[in-house]
Amino acid sequence: MADLTPPVVILDRSQMAENIGAVARVMANFGLDRLRLVSPRDGWPQDRAWPLASGADWVLDGVQVFDSVAAATADLTTVFATTARPRETRQPVRTPRDASRVLYDDAASGLGVGLLFGSERAGLETSDIALCQGIVTIPIDPRHQSLNLAQAVAINAYEWRTLVLDAPPPNFREGEPPASGALAVGMYEHLERELDAAGFFHPPEKFRSMSQNLRVMLGRAAFTEQEVATFRGVIHALSKGRGRVLERLAKERAPPSATTDSDVDAG
Amino acid sequence: MADLTPPVVILDRSQMAENIGAVARVMANFGLDRLRLVSPRDGWPQDRAWPLASGADWVLDGVQVFDSVAAATADLTTVFATTARPRETRQPVRTPRDASRVLYDDAASGLGVGLLFGSERAGLETSDIALCQGIVTIPIDPRHQSLNLAQAVAINAYEWRTLVLDAPPPNFREGEPPASGALAVGMYEHLERELDAAGFFHPPEKFRSMSQNLRVMLGRAAFTEQEVATFRGVIHALSKGRGRVLERLAKERAPPSATTDSDVDAG
Numbered sequence: 001m002a003d004l005t006p007p008v009v010i011l012d013r014s015q016m017a018e019n020i021g022a023v024a025r026v027m028a029n030f031g032l033d034r035l036r037l038v039s040p041r042d043g044w045p046q047d048r049a050w051p052l053a054s055g056a057d058w059v060l061d062g063v064q065v066f067d068s069v070a071a072a073t074a075d076l077t078t079v080f081a082t083t084a085r086p087r088e089t090r091q092p093v094r095t096p097r098d099a100s101r102v103l104y105d106d107a108a109s110g111l112g113v114g115l116l117f118g119s120e121r122a123g124l125e126t127s128d129i130a131l132c133q134g135i136v137t138i139p140i141d142p143r144h145q146s147l148n149l150a151q152a153v154a155i156n157a158y159e160w161r162t163l164v165l166d167a168p169p170p171n172f173r174e175g176e177p178p179a180s181g182a183l184a185v186g187m188y189e190h191l192e193r194e195l196d197a198a199g200f201f202h203p204p205e206k207f208r209s210m211s212q213n214l215r216v217m218l219g220r221a222a223f224t225e226q227e228v229a230t231f232r233g234v235i236h237a238l239s240k241g242r243g244r245v246l247e248r249l250a251k252e253r254a255p256p257s258a259t260t261d262s263d264v265d266a267g
Numbered sequence: 268m269a270d271l272t273p274p275v276v277i278l279d280r281s282q283m284a285e286n287i288g289a290v291a292r293v294m295a296n297f298g299l300d301r302l303r304l305v306s307p308r309d310g311w312p313q314d315r316a317w318p319l320a321s322g323a324d325w326v327l328d329g330v331q332v333f334d335s336v337a338a339a340t341a342d343l344t345t346v347f348a349t350t351a352r353p354r355e356t357r358q359p360v361r362t363p364r365d366a367s368r369v370l371y372d373d374a375a376s377g378l379g380v381g382l383l384f385g386s387e388r389a390g391l392e393t394s395d396i397a398l399c400q401g402i403v404t405i406p407i408d409p410r411h412q413s414l415n416l417a418q419a420v421a422i423n424a425y426e427w428r429t430l431v432l433d434a435p436p437p438n439f440r441e442g443e444p445p446a447s448g449a450l451a452v453g454m455y456e457h458l459e460r461e462l463d464a465a466g467f468f469h470p471p472e473k474f475r476s477m478s479q480n481l482r483v484m485l486g487r488a489a490f491t492e493q494e495v496a497t498f499r500g501v502i503h504a505l506s507k508g509r510g511r512v513l514e515r516l517a518k519e520r521a522p523p524s525a526t527t528d529s530d531v532d533a534g
Contacts, residue, residue, distance in 0.1 A: 022415070025411075025413070025415065026414070026415065026418055028408065028410070028411035029407050029408060029411055029412070029413070029414050029418070030406075030407070030408060031408040031410075054413045054415075055411065055413060056411050095429070096425075097429070138425070139297075139425075139428050139429055139432050140296050140297070141295065141296060141297060141298040141428065143295070143298075144292075144295035144296055144322065144323055145296070146292070146296070146321045146322060147293075147296050148289070148292065148293065148321075148417070150415075150418070151293055151296070151417070151418065151421045154418045154421055154422065155421065155422070155425050158363075158405070158406075158422050158425075161406055161408065162362070162364070162406055165406050176357070191501070194505055195501060195504055195505065198504040198505055198507070199504065200500070200501065200504035200505075213494075213497060214497070214501070217488055217490060217494045217497070217498065218488060219488075220487070220488040220489065221484055221485060221486075221487040221488035222487065223484060224357065227357070227480075227484050230480060230481070230484065231484065233467070234458070234462060234467065234481070235505065237462055237465040237466065237467035238461055238462065238465055238467075238502065238505035238506045239505045239506075240465070
């Protein structure tokens with residue numbers, strides 16, 4: 001990954017400077033930084049692009065301008081033309097995922113790679129597509145094919161980065177591990193003891209299946225050691241807390257001899 | 268694929284109507300059409316959204332507005348919170364690709380699925396993430412994390428559509444599906460109410476973080492509807508059961524006038 005040079009992004013005859021800025025932004029999101037413009041409609045640079053880059057100024061500052069796709073791709077070995085409308089062509093048509101794989105392999109071999117995008121309205125000329133080593137088609141719903149230029153760049157850049165990272169995402173097992181079986185069982189037994197005292201398991205012969213159900217339910221949550229402590233606090237609070245309230249009520253309303261602390265704590 | 272209902276897209280407190288339009292556009296690109304807004308800053312509808320949808324009017328015309336994430340996800344079973352900044356959490360963190368696979372399997376099992384996106388500036392509240400069944404993190408370059416909202420939707424919608432077109436055999440959920448968001452929230456609120464009555468949340472300013480931790484812990488277990496009922500029975504038994512025991516004790520030991528049923532049931 002260290003000496004892997006990401007694809008160049010080439011925008012052919014882009015119309016809106018804002019779109020160029022948005023493209024720069026999303027390139028930076030996914031670790032791409034070389035942007036080339038072929039005959040941008042309004043010339044270059046355009047101040048309107050920078051705000052849309054949302055801070056990815058280094059991409060815009062490094063833009064190179066060319067007057068043809070051929071010139072913009074001259075130093076590259078593998079360039080894919082991105083179009084939502086595959087034409088009559090004998091060129092291979094790839095998904096963004098498959099294309100990223102080819103670009104990745106070629107870049108890893110030290111070759112210059114790139115992705116070519118057409119203008120917002122007109123797309124790419126067939127003659128320019130012919131300069132490319134293949135076509136990338138994003139799997140757009142045919143009922144709504146109008147894909148924003150920056151979105152098209154985003155999908156391809158995302159696939160590139162996903163492939164380059166090729167590392168599983170952090171998932172919660174990487175943090176605190178689940179508590180040991182002993183701690184979990186201690187928690188279950190605490191819960192069952194208090195539920196039993198509260199008359200939850202009736203008829204009594206249901207205890208086995210009911211407690212198993214509870215263990216399975218809670219077991220799926222895979223509590224950490226800290227979470228086991230928290231949940232035991234919950235059990236304690238629910239089972240004793242109300243008792244404390246009642247105890248106070250009883251003390252206030254009943255003669256002192258009617259209840260004692262040991263009665264209240266029993267069970 | 269015929270009766271596979273794509274994920275609902277939920278935008279929490281979105282600020283710019285233009286972004287809502289851009290989201291609708293890219294949803295349509297990838298075959299999604301159900302868009303929900305939670306407390307959009309400028310209200311809804313906003314005329315400025317339609318031009319940005321670039322013809323995907325049916326998505327905007329069908330928008331539903333809610334006043335909380337809980338309400339917007341009440342009928343859904345599996346909702347992933349999309350955030351570029353994974354927090355300290357015990358919830359599973361997935362890539363868009365892995366998340367799509369889970370959503371696909373659950374949708375194929377007939378469950379309601381969704382993707383939750385935070386506001387442009389503030390992202391998502393931890394308390395709203397806690398209502399979700401996991402986190403989706405797009406593999407952004409840490410040097411430029413500012414990802415446009417519509418781009419974030421695009422990446423996830425693209426992964427969904429890529430998977431749907433691939434049409435892998437779904438892994439149907441075996442057994443009962445998880446309960447809906449509404450049932451889960453009802454259970455959380457029941458637990459919190461009883462814990463509050465028992466003096467569990469102290470100091471009171473800890474209520475927020477403590478209840479969030481409990482929601483995340485229990486959320487991971489993905490209780491079925493039946494299990495929600497069982498757990499509510501547990502809460503009820505623990506909080507009232509001890510009261511019943513005390514009530515009986517009090518009746519046996521105190522003069523009849525000392526306590527009344529209404530005293531005992533209070534709180």
